[in-house]
Amino acid sequence: MDFGFSEEQDLLRAEVRKLLAERCPLPEVRKIAETREGFSRELWQHVAELGWTGLTIPEEYGGAGLGFVDWVVLLEETGRALFPSPLVSSALAAAAIRAAGSPAQRAHWLPRLARGSAIGTPALLEASDHPAPEGFALRGRPAGDGFVLSGEKLFVGDAGAADLFVVAFRSGEAREALSLALVERGAAGVAAEDLPGIDLTRRSGRLRLDEVQVPQSALLGAAGGAWPAVSRLFDLGAFAVAAEAVGSAEAALGLTVSYARQRVQFGSPIGRFQGVKHPLAEMYVDVESWKSLVYYAAWALDTDHPDAPLAVSRAKAYASEAFARIGVDCVQLHGGIGYTWEYDAQLFLKRSKWARPAFGDADFHYERAAALGGL
């Protein structure tokens, strides 16, 4: 029984934290976030060389071949730094290709995604914004040995940056008759752009598909049988958001605690007053608790434990709910200064607004956990 990290994992954490502190402190995050692309290509190449992009990609495809427990370490730190990058989106695309791709698809895409020379992203949600089989309206029209796709996918992570979209679409009448296709940015009829978001450090947008050809060779797995893979992508996404939220929330808590120790009112640091210290204690209790849920979910995903979907839903539900409150409390406990553009509290509040609905909000995941728990 060991519910802790190894020395290698502690080392990875220290390296990631050091690099982000040096190369991407919050003033740099702000600069990058205000660029059109919303991330730094130079920094992307650098972290790719350090192995971040290929962390969970098998070694035979140029990755580090590590697991989700290792990934948690990376994500907690990128979350702590509010690192703007398509890291999660690209890793999710790689996970889908690794799980369902043909040998040719794997051999073509995984090394590129591992090297960071290509950026991938799952394109799952639509106007329904519903992460369940009935939420998919985009219908593939049979053509040749494959399908033709016309319609749009929404809330696609890093839509503006992605070279490759893992697109889910409906290919039959049955509830779960979904398929996954690999669609390249440059293909005829494909257009993708970011939508303006509250959180400038996180991009997501719209993928437009206009009579896009999806031959058999571009299908990921068997046509009509993709729901388990899609569901797994939702799970991995929810897990990743909850993991990054741990780091972001810890940073928000740290920022607020240090302010509460310094700011003097009524002749005393405000952190002495229970009206301030109790919400901070509650923030700590919540972060530590969904952190435990995230760690267990990582282990469950790594070991293909049957509990994995339930573990993910518990973690994301808790994270969505608690991080949102932490974002608000972080600003509120700062008073006026927290409301300013210059001060960093707002960055964490905005990240919490982004994280709350991403890959299912608290209501969705509590409901799912209730169902998985036998209700």
Next chain:
Amino acid sequence: MDFHFTPEEERFRAEVRRFLDENLPPEGERDARFLADWQRKARAKGWVGFSWPKEVGGGGGSIAEQVILKEEMAKRKAPPLGSCFMGLAWVGPAIVEYGTPEQKRRFIPDILDGTYQWCTGYSEPGSGSDLASLQCRAVREGDAYVVTGQKIWTSIAMWSKWMILLVRTDAAAGSKHEGITCLLVEMASPGITVRPIRNMAGGAMFAEVFFDGVRVPVANRLGAEGEGWQVTVSALAHERSGIAEVTGLQRSLEAIKDLARRSLRGGRPASEDPGVRRRIARADARIEAMRLNGMRFLTKQLRGEPLGSETSINKLHRANLEVELGDLALEIQGSRGALAPGADLVPDGGHWQRFALSWPEVVIGGGTPNIQKNIIAERILGLPKD
């Protein structure tokens, strides 16, 4: 990260399960004779005081084995191992750590055998959350301390033979934590009066205890004079991973799910109501977080790192959950939820009405939620003290 136990630990788990198969009848068939028998067998196994060193008669169990034992016992709703609740929880550990050889010989075997009960004389009318401000005085006269003062909220005082008592022996000491001494007091001593207090559930589990010139032999002092605060703190810090509490909460939640399936809300089972489902799932996520927090604390202990104030995290969760689960169970019953346990319309024989009125025992007993928040804010986050 690995949630598997070693083969040796799994062998221990199998041994525990075998013991339960052979010795634990279904819940309805557990009478007084069974209970007496159960305690004798558990004692023979070395499972009473399982974490205590073997030299004093404990089981010498490893941390992982303690968890396994608690888990398996809780899963099968087994009766407690040992019957001297406070003796096993903190009086015994304090005596093991601070007691003289004579005190260990005299008290530890009785605690393990459950020969009689211990109660805890900490809180006073003017000293609750601020325990160290206590005023109950003891003056040394020859080979005895003479105790005068009052304690309150003393659980099971009326059924206890002995009390672990905190008194002030030096009113002039520099800080309020100094000058406190710990005494072991026989409840039959002349000058002690016990007056039970009726709680909001209608029962009487706790009492006021009055001391009027009570003579306590110096030989019954635990630790040095003026060392009482350390004795208390270190005894309460014999922290449990909380595994048994988690299993208790899990069982309550399963019972509430079952209640929701049987209760109607707007003509449909309450278990189909989205609000009820979310509240149940929310409690479930918190109980699971408690279990996993406990596992992280345990890992820290297994790696030889000291466990600090982080255990307040689970105390806070538990306090919130005890209140929320009771509330949820009554709300699911709708108007029936407001009826008293005896009424014929009340489901489950009024179990949930009693449940919803008894949370203060755990929520306030071990330090109020606000005190837990102070502990976290000051000792972990480093915020200035009040």
